[in-house]
Amino acid sequence: MALSREAQELLVRVGPGTAMGALMRRYWVPILLGTELPEPDGPQVRVRILGEDLLAFRDTDGRIGLIDQFCAHRGVSLFFGRNEECGIRCPYHGWKFDLTGQCVDMPSEPAESNFKAKVKLTAYPCIEAGGLVWTYMGPPELQPPPPNFDWLRVPPENIFWTKREQESNWLQAVEGALDSSHVGVLHRYELDHDRLHQDAEGPKFIKADTRPIFFTAPTPFGTAIGARRNGDRDDRWYWRMTPFIMPFHQMVPPYGDNPTGGHSFVPIDDENVFSYSFYWHPTKPIDDELRESMEHGQGIHSVNIPGTFKPVANKSNDYMIDRKAQKERRTFSGVAGIAQQDAACQESMGAIQDRSRERLGTSDAGIIAARERLLQAAIALRDHGTTPPALNPEDQHVRSASVLLDKDVPFDQAVREAMIPGAGTPLISV
Ligand code: FES
Numbered sequence: 001m002a003l004s005r006e007a008q009e010l011l012v013r014v015g016p017g018t019a020m021g022a023l024m025r026r027y028w029v030p031i032l033l034g035t036e037l038p039e040p041d042g043p044q045v046r047v048r049i050l051g052e053d054l055l056a057f058r059d060t061d062g063r064i065g066l067i068d069q070f071c072a073h074r075g076v077s078l079f080f081g082r083n084e085e086c087g088i089r090c091p092y093h094g095w096k097f098d099l100t101g102q103c104v105d106m107p108s109e110p111a112e113s114n115f116k117a118k119v120k121l122t123a124y125p126c127i128e129a130g131g132l133v134w135t136y137m138g139p140p141e142l143q144p145p146p147p148n149f150d151w152l153r154v155p156p157e158n159i160f161w162t163k164r165e166q167e168s169n170w171l172q173a174v175e176g177a178l179d180s181s182h183v184g185v186l187h188r189y190e191l192d193h194d195r196l197h198q199d200a201e202g203p204k205f206i207k208a209d210t211r212p213i214f215f216t217a218p219t220p221f222g223t224a225i226g227a228r229r230n231g232d233r234d235d236r237w238y239w240r241m242t243p244f245i246m247p248f249h250q251m252v253p254p255y256g257d258n259p260t261g262g263h264s265f266v267p268i269d270d271e272n273v274f275s276y277s278f279y280w281h282p283t284k285p286i287d288d289e290l291r292e293s294m295e296h297g298q299g300i301h302s303v304n305i306p307g308t309f310k311p312v313a314n315k316s317n318d319y320m321i322d323r324k325a326q327k328e329r330r331t332f333s334g335v336a337g338i339a340q341q342d343a344a345c346q347e348s349m350g351a352i353q354d355r356s357r358e359r360l361g362t363s364d365a366g367i368i369a370a371r372e373r374l375l376q377a378a379i380a381l382r383d384h385g386t387t388p389p390a391l392n393p394e395d396q397h398v399r400s401a402s403v404l405l406d407k408d409v410p411f412d413q414a415v416r417e418a419m420i421p422g423a424g425t426p427l428i429s430v
């Protein structure tokens with residue numbers, strides 16, 4: 001059934017004062033790769049997140065601040081200011097702000113004035129975890145413990161990150177990641193050639209059975225989604241198990257012993273989203289050869305225009321579609337690369353897909369369940385102040401899985417056994 005206009009609006013809008021925006025502001029959210037703020041007093045960075053224009057900087061003591069981008073005096077962008085001596089100094093009249101947003105110097109006012117004590121910019125606390133910078137934009141008294149996802153707890157050599165900007169609402173990106181049924185179609189040929197899919201049995205089952213049956217279950221972390229396909233024997237199914245972790249994280253089911261992927265889809269505003277895309281391995285480092293292949297766009301990574309997070313193949317050049325490759329079935333869509341294939345599909349829906357016109361089928365069950373989870377959490381928070389799911393670090397301990405199981409194993413048992421393993425153990429993967 002198509003979504004009502006009211007439900008759609010509630011799902012997609014994330015700016016200040018919206019219900020979904022309030023829900024997202026109860027979580028720690030990624031704002032930057034750690035490499036974007038490499039050193040104390042280095043260049044500050046503009047951050048647009050959840051419709052707010054902010055400025056991130058690493059101060060003289062190495063701490064990260066996130067403050068309003070615009071000077072409290074007369075609105076100059078502090079991007080053009082000086083990052084010095086534990087604060088950002090506006091270039092116009094020299095007002096200076098520390099990482100709490102407090103104005104600490106006002107050289108344009110009389111020396112005896114205490115006006116500066118009364119001037120404070122919006123500021124949000126920041127932490128570093130797993131190679132990313134995170135912020136918390138909600139009520140200070142409700143700040144949750146730092147994020148503790150399994151992929152954030154491995155040594156830095158076990159994880160590889162990229163970041164790309166997508167010109168669509170955040171939910172279109174999340175839904176794509178929860179939708180296993182498109183993998184055997186859109187990414188069909190990458191299952192054969194992509195470096196991250198080698199030496200695994202899974203691609204064979206995905207390609208052989210393009211009609212997966214979906215199972216879903218609400219869980220403490222969000223929603224467990226299982227896509228069931230024919231397995232290797234008459235008495236076994238092949239399951240791809242995807243956790244949707246509230247409010248916008250997803251883990252791709254693994255392929256053999258390759259590092260496995262995941263995404264955090266962080267809304268820039270209602271019409272743009274950053275995909276923080278990673279591959280991680282719970283027990284071993286990612287070697288240099290594999291890192292290099294990911295830098296060149298293998299797996300779910302994109303190759304960006306230097307100095308930006310905009311992919312080289314993007315909407316303005318039709319994602320460099322190659323009709324010959326499409327005809328010859330070297331790629332299914334003619335677009336090269338998993339990330340750009342997803343972006344082409346999801347951006348082509350329009351910045352905010354009109355979901356009142358969609359016609360959902362049985363293979364959309366995962367998406368439907370995730371929408372319901374999000375809607376319920378946002379409404380419960382708005383109407384009753386109910387604490388959202390997945391804020392407790394213990395509830396964040398979950399993994400994707402790719403597994404052959406006897407046909408008599410029910411979905412909820414598969415979730416318990418395959419998706420919630422002991423820390424530091426290998427992924428369950430074929
Ligand atoms: S506008 Fe920033 S100090 Fe005047």
Ligand SMILES: [Fe+2]
Pocket residue numbers: 176177182183186187338342
């Ligand atoms: Fe995809």
